[in-house]
Ligand SMILES: Nc1ncnc2c1ncn2[C@@H]1O[C@H](COP(=O)(O)OP(=O)(O)O)[C@@H](O)[C@H]1O
């Protein structure tokens with residue numbers, strides 16, 4: 001595995017994305033049929049690719065269909081049209097090649113941190129010795145080694161979410177799917193978690209598709225941002241965070257201070273305002 005290098009400014013650099021396409025989303029559609037007989041178009045003709053080892057963020061206003069797209073990639077919902085291809089295989093149902101982290105904590109309260117992280121491997125009949133070793137690795141990755149025997153009820157919100165991340169990564173998914181994973185955390189914890197996630201992605205070379213409505217979070221974490229229109233959701237614009245120069249920088253202040261950050265932030269804010277479902281509230 002390539003080691004991250006350091007620039008003169010002490011910022012981490014990442015190995016370049018190797019160019020293999022991991023996930024191909026083509027003409028994705030989702031229509032919900034309500035019991036009233038009404039049909040709701042939630043997602044319309046959404047197309048984008050995610051490259052191997054890339055962090056792709058789906059960004060857009062509330063209700064635009066971000067979670068719907070992610071759930072279809074997870075195989076939890078069936079598309080009404082279009083196709084989803086992961087590593088050359090059409091997605092038709094949930095699978096072990098996709099790991100999902102939700103906003104709400106999803107660990108088992110009656111299992112310790114260690115047992116939670118081992119749970120998926122146990123289901124997959126991984127040997128006890130290998131389970132122990134892998135769990136220790138991922139628990140260390142999320143800085144919870146001291147708490148490996150604790151139960152989720154004894155942990156803070158941020159720590160619980162770190163358990164969920166370790167648990168999901170321990171199954172070694174081909175792609176990590178995250179839906180507003182830090183949305184329930186307070187601002188400072190959220191910031192720390194974002195930086196931790198960047199460190200994790202650096203050392204575990206994970207491909208990530210993440211949903212957020214938070215512009216700063218998207219710019220900090222993403223290599224690629226897919227910006228969606230308001231409901232019904234289409235892709236409005238795809239943006240690469242080129243101002244980071246191909247680096248993955250686990251220091252929020254350093255990212256904000258880079259030339260190019262403010263322009264991108266302003267551009268996205270402008271789109272977010274235009275796409276806001278509440279845009280007419282003052283008129
Ligand atoms: N199970 C469902 N039944 C009917 N409509 C739904 C369902 N899930 C989502 N929707 C609708 O689809 C649209 C997109 O929702 P969602 O994907 O949750 O948006 P986001 O995650 O961007 O906030 C919304 O208008 C929502 O009301």
Ligand SMILES: [Mg+2]
Nearest residue numbers: 066067068211
């Ligand atoms: Mg959502």
